[in-house]
Amino acid sequence: MCDHHHLRPQTSSHASGDVEHVNFLSEDIGALFLQDNYSDITLVVEEKKFPVHKVILAARSEYFRALLFGGLCESKPGVHEITLKDTAASSFQHLLKYIYTGRMLLTSLQEESLLDVLGLADRFGFVELKNSISQYLEAMLSIRNVCLIYDMASVYSLSSLLQTCFEFMDQNAMDTLQSDSFMTLSASSMRAVLSRDSFCAPEIEIFKAVRRWAEQNPEVELSSVMCSVRLPLMSLGELLNIVRESSLVSADLILDSINIKTTHRDTELSYRGSLVPEENIATLRHGAQVIRGEMKSALLDGDFNNYDLDRGFSRHPIDDNNPQQGIVVQLGSASIINTIRLLLWDKDMRSYSYHIEVSMDEKDWVRVIDHTRFQCRSWQYLRFPQRVVKFVKITGTHNSVNRVFHLVCFECMFSKKTVELEGGIIVPRENVATIRHSACVVEGVSRCRNALINGDIQNYDWDSGYTCHQLGSGAIVVQLAQPYVLSSMRLLLWDCDGRSYSYYVEVSTDQQHWTMIADFTKKPCRSWQVFTFPSCAMTFIKIVGTHNTANEVFHCVHFECPAESSALSEFESRRSSEDPSPPTLRLLPPAGSNMALQGLNQAADAEDGYGGMLQDGERSASPTLSS
Structure with missing residues (x-):
């Protein structure tokens, strides 16, 4: 090996004292590739000899470490050559160069060599190289x-x-079926490909491709592959004139398929559909169209900003005696979906109830979302087990203002995001009592309607930043956009002095029937509150103050559900270690809690300038709500 050190450029010294010449190390070791200098063993591959250095191979690969130093016969003294069987010499040379240099130019390799090197990387344990080739x-x-x-x-x-x-x-399902490479698939790979709902091609074309594959692979037991063909999806003519005449499927199996086809509901058939993850397919670009409902053109135009009382929505009259009512969207092709997003008309405080059904033939429908028992508003984010769908029907069953169902926007897609469902209702992992999630405060007095859920826990004082109600009159009510299954909540009571409050919390799905989930009426509570309860579905949360040690008003700064995970974890930890049933979790006051305000005049009129946010006569007779 020639001395090449004098060819290196001079490097400047570093004041830090750190020297990093990794590139020189790589060059020096790489220079040993295929050199007899210092080599101590020869690997023979397809009669070609490769001089190598045991210590380098052992340092780079556990396989070679075991082979050369693990006590096997190849590692005994006097062994100078080792033959590697079932290995292509040209591919091994590429791998050996990678072992010495850490580099491989994949673009220079032919496809067959690339796959051979992939096999060698797996065999000899080069995980990083295997992943790089895979990418x-x-x-x-x-x-x-x-x-x-x-x-x-x-x-x-x-x-x-x-x-x-x-x-x-x-x-590319059809092109894949017709390609020559499809004929090279193993039986297990064939089953894996054809068993996917998202491998979407006409079933008769899949059958023909399997028939061609069987002709080229006569040694394979055909039933192991034919079981992946969905015979009930074929027409009667295809079953009798093509499948039966092929003699590849028994008469009994054909009769069973005809029986399934004629006696089962259409929605029970195992359809195939196209899969476009994380993309709304209810668009004109994807061939979707509204085929039932009034003012069809507005629903799929993608505009969810420009709508008012007269335009920008689709609708249908709510008629309990008309089972055909609803807004129907036809997708451009049969598609796999598990997510729907709706925007209900929300220019006032009205609420809607509705259900959603899906179908493949516009005759047999299956209900995937049932919110007929709930009052919903604004944006709806809906999840359900994935299905192959061609038609989607949205049917309004209630409007708190009139007898018309108004829908501004409709989207559907397949989402890979993990969402927990309980009884078809989402169990959220993040706070859904936020403006971003279309929640709103429907009862309570505040200078800003949604101060309670705007996420600001820093800026509040004796005059602003909270929502309140007169003790013995009214309440604070939060409406979630849609039903959620919840089991925890967190709220911040006004804590700019040493006062304490008592309160209770009720929940409802319709704002008529209420269930108490937390009762702290006999406990002195202050500042941050975290509590849990048996999980249940809800759309309305009512917070009712029953006592304030300072005056006759209940003040709440912030509300969230479910409770923030960190706060909930601390609450559960404290509950298990201290008190088996404490009413609250006392945290440090947030920045902005001005304890010095204790000495200020607290009789200021907190209602002055409040913008009249209460609805339906909930405001009491001009009470003075002071902090």
Whole structure:
């Protein structure tokens, strides 16, 4: 090996005292690649000899460490050559260069060599190289190679590459079926591909592709693959004239398929549908259209900002005696969805009730969302188990103002986000009593309608930043946009002096029937409150003050549900270690709580200038609400 050190550029010294010449180290070790200098063993691959250095191979690979120093026969003294079987010499040379240099130019490798190197990287335990090749293969998928790459990804358990191959084949299902590479799939890979609901092609075309595959793979037991073909999705003519004549499917299986097709509900059939993750497919661009409902053009135009009393929404009259009522959206193609977003008309404080059904034939409907028992408003975020859908029907059943259901915006999609459901209702993990989640305060006095849920816990004093009600009259009521299943809440009582309050909390789905979930009427409570209760569905939360040690007004600065996870964890920890049932969790006052205000005149009129936010005569007879 020649001395090349004198070719290196001079490097300047560093005042910090740190020297980093990693590039020189890489060059020096890389210079040993395929050099006899200092080599102490030879690897023989397809009769080609590779001089190597045991210590370098052992340092880079556990496989070679065990082979060369693990006590096997190859590691005994006097062994100078080791033969590696089932290995291609050209591919091994690429791997060996990577071992010495840490570099490999993947673009210079032919596809076959690339797959060979992938196999060697897996065999010899080079995980980083295997992942890098996997990512490179993801970017070079084509109809010509996707099936071959899928099989390799399956052999080497490359989950990311497998998923990318699945998605590519889903998006190009017909081309994949007709490609030559489809014929090279193993039986297990064939089953994995065809069993996916998102591999969306006409079932008769899938059957024909399997028939061609069977002709080229006569040694494979066909029933292991044919079970992935969904015969009940074919027409009667296709079953009798194509499937039966092929002699690949028994007469009994064909009769069973006809029986399923004719006796089962359409919604019970195992349909295939296209899958477009995280993208709204209820758009004109995706071929969707509104086929039932008044003022159809507004619903799918994507404009959810420009609407008023006369325009910007679709609607239908609410008629309890008309089962055909509703707004129906037809998607551009059968699609897999699990998420729907709606914007109910919300220019005033009205609430709606509704349900949503889906169908493949516009005849047999299955209900996926039932909010007929709940009062809902503004934006609705809805989740349900994924289904293949062609038609979506939204039916309003109640409007608190009149007998018309108004819908401003409709979106549907497949989402990969994990959402917990209980009885079809979302169990949120973040605070949903926020303006961003379309919640609102419908009862209570404040200078700003939604001060209670605007998230500001810093800026409040004796005059502003809180919501209140007169003791013995009224309450503070928060309406969530839609029903949620909740089991915890947190609120901040006004704490700018040493006063304490007593209160209770009730919840409701319709603002008529209330259930108490927290009773602190006999406890002196102050500042931050956190409490839990048995989970239940709700849309309204009523906070009622029953005592204030300073005056006759109940003041609340902030409300959230569910309680912030960190606060809830601290509450549960304190409850288990101190008091089995404490009424509150006392935290430090937030920045902005001015304890010095204790000496100020607290008889100021807190109602002055309050913008008349209370609805339906809830305001009492001009009380003086002071802090």
